[in-house]
Amino acid sequence: MRRLPRSPQPLLVRTEFASPGHWDSLRLALATPDARGHRSEAHIVDDGAFRDLAPNQLLRRLAGPTPLLLVADSAALYREGHPVRVVDPSGAHAAFRCLAAEIAGLEGRLPLQDRDWAAFAAALGTDGVYRGAIVAA
Secondary structure (H helix, E strand, C coil), X not given: CCCEXXXXXXXXXXXXXXXXXXXXXXXXXXXXXXXXXXXXXXXXXXXXXXXXXXXXXXXXXECCCCCCEEEECHHHHHCCCCEEEEECCCCCCCCEEEEHHHHHHHHCCCCCCHHHHHHHHHCECCCCEECCCCCCC
């Protein structure tokens, strides 16, 4: 079983491989500076060994601690704004989705504490996607 690499940065793991063009679009969105000039510093894992794996399967393949697991699944690649699945590696909090353009801001709040997860949860849209507006927890 292939393990995910160790990284002090969040891991962005590609699990959908049908469309290289959509993957390139997601990577471009992450590399584009946000309004504050920040861009994602996620460690990108582009390896077919992780094709179609669910977040819980990816968590079992972590080689060591990581601050955050970001999953580039079919929804992240094909839905507008590239809503990446955000997973708490400790399993203590429910996963949510975050638009690719907001990932750098999310990374800037690492390590996420219980209060931060509550703030993000309160700011999710009705579709479960974080779009950038934090509500005080």
